[in-house]
Amino acid sequence: MQSGSQRQDGAEAANASRTLSTIQVSVDALDPDDARARSVSTATRTDMKVKDIPQTIDSIEVSKFKAYGINDLSVMLQGVPGVESYYDTRGEGIMIRGFEASYGDFYRDGIRESGQVRRSTANVERIEVLKGPAAVLYGRGAGGGVVNLISKQASFDAVSSVGLRAGSWQNRGANFDVNRVLSPNWAVRLSADREQAHAFRSGIRNRNTMVSPSLLYDNQRGLKWVAQYTHDDVWRVPDRGPGYDNLPAGVSVRNGFAHPGDYIQDTLRMFRSDVSWQFSQDWSVRWIASHRQADQDFDHYFAGTYCNAARQTSAGQSCTWPGRVRQNYAWQQTRNVTQTHILDVSGKLATFGVQHELLMGVEATEEERSPRLSSGSSNSFIDPYDPPGPAGWVIRPPQGAPTQHNRHDATSRAAYLQDVMTLTPQWTLLTGVRFDSYRFHSTNRITGAQRHHSGQTWSPRVGLVWRPLDAHSVYGSYSKSFAPYGGRGMLSVSTAPSAVFDAEPEYSRQYEAGIKSDWLDGRVSTQFAVYDLRRYNVRYQPDATNDPYTFAVRGSDGSRGMEFSASGRVSADWYLRSGVGLQRSTVREDRMTPANTGRHLANTGSFNGSLFVRYVPAPAWYLEAGATFVGPQWANLANTSRMPGYARVDASIGWRPMPWTVTLAMTNLLDKRYWRSNSMPGAPRGVLLSASYLF
Template identity: 60%
Template sequence: MRHRATRRRVAIRPSAIRPFALRSSAMAVCTVLFGAEAMAQQDTTTLPAVNVKASQYDPDDVRPEGVTTATKTYLAPKDIPQTIDTLDVNKYKSYGINDLSIMLDGIPGVNTTYDMRGEGVYIRGFQADSGDIYRDGVRESGQVRRSTANVERIEILKGPASVLYGRSAGGGIVNLVSKQARFDARSSVTLRGGSWENYGGTIDINHVVNPNVVMRLTADREQAHSFRAGIRNRNEMVSPSILIDTRTGLRWTAQYTYDNVWRVPDRGPAYDTLPAGVSIRTGFQHPGDYVQDRLRVARSDLVYEFNPAWSLRWVASKREASQDFDHYFAGTYNAATGLVRPNYAWQQTSNKTTSNTLDLAGKFHTGTIAHDLLLGLEISDELRQPRLATVTQNFGYDPFNPNPAAWPARPAQGTPTQHNRHEGEAEAVYVQDLIGITPEWKLLLGLRHDRFKFHSTNYLSGLARGYDGSSSSPRVGVVWQPVPSQSLYASYSKSYSPYGGRGMLSVDVAANAVYDDAPQHSRQFEVGIKSDWLGGMLSTQLAVYTLEHYNIRYRPDAVNDPFTWAIRGKERSRGVEFSASGQVAKGWYVRGGAGVMSAKVTGDAQVPANEGLYLNGSARRNGNLFLRYAPEGPWYGEIGVTHTSARWANAANTSQVPGYSRWDALVGWRAAPWTVTAAVSNLFDTEYWRSAAMPGAPRSLLLSANYQF
């Protein structure tokens, strides 16, 4: 097994701190919990039961000792027969990155685009931002941009994950692990500032009240302009949390997160519609354009350990998200007139989700065979209420000199062109067993059954409809560890996407609507090896996979025979991924990986010309590599490159986003309790496009200072 220096721990007694409890989700915490008593000066002499060990944590080694996303139990990555990548968010914050999609850029097999309304994430060829993003294991549904101001790390599980999480597009899931109250966390204050009038700060106060109670308050504020004229944003986040551990097997973690993002949207015309010579620094926004994302999340995580082998866990979550916008966007270019004709829309959308999960976990033996069992029950309901309008525009502007102040007055928000109410309910039961056949052989078996019910109402027409269905999702994996440092595995997993793959909250309410209620499915076969080298200092993982999206349906003759649905065909992604992380020599650290992928349409009876074409948004090659030098002493530095090859921007493969390589570098100085860094993004000022609608930022600088106490 890989050996690492342990993180900073508070030694109360051997069973005092359970890793999975310290990473759990939480419910609302009243802000009075962070009153005078919580903010009082810490005096460890009044807490004789608490003894703090000497810190041996290596801040340059980003490898996790365990993860929870893949199995909902805390396991070493080598015991999981599926690829999972983990990102230390602080490493990206050093460069001023707060955008989730930019953080994921360069992860092997993960492609990102710019989406003003969402995240624009693709995993192994399939979109993963509409229903496959989670926070502390709870689905982050709804149309909203997510701040990462309160995120400690990100776990990306690649491949179908319906066996534990329900509906999914099949490429994988992204789980954001929050900063929460912990007995071993330190407090800190961070200030930062840099290019494009970017400045902000973070306060992170973790206070051990007594041996049974610890509280934490994390707050962040940031505002910045963009390299594109007129574009700016303002982010605010506050998240209090509390952990109560009775030391008798009962623990409760609670957390409330308030997140508010306001911005002038950057949603100009696509690069391939603009004439040559338009600067990437040109902004196309009208005075008064705005987008506002609001997120309120309350979580409660209650765990009771009957004994060292068996525990019961109840996670409850209430989430409210909304996105309002009013802006001009995109547009078409007329070469004859030399003008761009923009589009215009306003929207008011709210999303509310309530989720309850009950897990029974236990370890036992049947003869010489060991079992790590998980039995689960999940109940959730979602409500989405979009209200929006699009208004046809009859004016044009010069893309070389858009001068938005001279555009006609923005239309008034009148009667919406769409006004709907979408409701969804789901219940699921699941079982998972990690079977230790011998010390070298492990078998992971899992099965989940979901029942779902949806209902939609069109407030404009007065029509309403609903439907219900069910689906089962299996997973099988085998792990062989011939020696402790090498772990070979093979796995099969399957996922479902209800209502013909159209998502959970969207039912056609037209009077002549005919349901395609059969779910779409994805299935993946994966083999790989996870290894430790250099005496456990360096870890690698290599995976080969085939991922198919099937049961895609269409109506061969929607006009004359609207009641007949048929199989359209399949989409398939095949690839190889490699990643490495750890220490390669004294003072030298590496993190990164590379992926090669072929994501194609393998069958399309609806549009036969698409057969053999590549799926849009997915690069054939991508990856990143960061090399850090941290010798003894206060100074350290790193340099890294992120590469993405060309991606097709449409299903017909007629428009392509060029590939790019971007270099980043930083230099840092740390002498406890201070850490100061200077980071340069896009070191060589490369001009490139993140997506068809968004250029990459030019060279920029961020200075940050952190004080721990």
């Protein structure tokens, strides 16, 4: 039996332990100044230090952007080296190292997010961007890289918060994020967010609602289970006006071109179950199951062609509506459903003095995309100086029988093996291989026509890391990705009788070398990489009119560049987060249009990056200022239209007398006029005031 003094000593020790634990949690959760991630999981599907991964990976803390009122995923990624964005009101316009990543290269908690939808960031804690081919773990992709959204979920150490925010253009919102530890085995979390705002453009507005409950069970003997449901609803009046090169001089960038009744609504419903069991000291098994449905419904007038006083368009074609923009019109209802099961086993073993960290797994995925679309003739002729104006009020066509109604299905089965081998304390070799078997099937629900395509491929990866010193690692790597027919861009297989299958997938191969380092006793981390990324087997029809059954290899595209990033605490009161990317993305060979050889790929430029400095003179105060810069970008493959580059300066001041946090942030501090893409001007100066209480 224990004596009274022993019990008292034990109680005091337990109280001290709880107090220390609380302090540690608070410090971790409330120190927003160092933007570095402790570890990342996207590159290897296991938690690893960035320095140990032989490939470039950038981690973005979403709260840094939320403080400025930036919720758009493509805007958040603008300053990531090698990542470029263009405006797409229906989805994400993202290029990674020169290649499109908008349709098949987005993931949430390691699970593919298919479809052309706008992805909410309301319940996203951080974003990891893995540069270069990643098929060895994720299967098909465009090859430029993958974007993985890491959700907020129940844990035993998360801090709860409630917050309010208000800012320019009637922006107002509230968030509620409560994490509770119910027992040593159970924790629950409920995250919710509601926002509505107008845009700086007339008639444009949005309304977003997110609710995400999650549950964590840990039996403290190796068994863990996370269950999470996320419901996102993103409604907006679309901002999809004519491009800057299709408007006359003097048209205000604040003019919106939407009509009464225009809308786009994206609804995401996702359930995820993640069960892991560590059945021995070195080995564990994990099963991830996910069901995701993303629906997009839209009905709106968009884009259009301006006809000048000489009755000519900007392309020199004749037109009959002088002084007006003739808009396009479409409505569409699309359902994207993805069901995923991933089962893997990981563990450690030693053979002949070599330490192995193994990951072996299988993956089964079912995807469906079902669009109903009508794009009839437009009856809208807008005065660009006064939209919509008297000429813009039209009778909206009723939604009726679709002109296109399809169902596209994809089935994928894969097996993969990854081995991280510690050859010596200084040398580590990462190897991996994946085998994919896939099938795509499409049905035209109007004509009843059906087509399908199937295939299989291998995807290898190898990387070598040398650590001459504990603070530095030097690496080189090779990786490969594939994009089969039906897996490029939007999920679809043409059902037209004359359609010819592209039997061989496109392949992307990358060679990369770099140095990752820690400086100033580990307070600052840097990444430097050079790469050569190429896409092969790009195909075309040499004589589509007379011989629609013959395909040939058009050639290849490529991207070469270098990237550098630095982040951390440079001195007692100063913090840094920065990065810059230089690249040249071009057509390497084009047998279809030889004149394109050597030209820049569309929506790509030569450099981009960001530089933010944070000053923390006292624990309760901080000031931050920085710039996001984007170089000129070619808007088309012919390289006849070039978007000018820009630099946007943002600044904020924060007051943090715990448990309160108040932030006043200003975007586009210098009120610079610029276009973030051909169809969207940059927002003018904006202000956001936010306050939160943590408990």
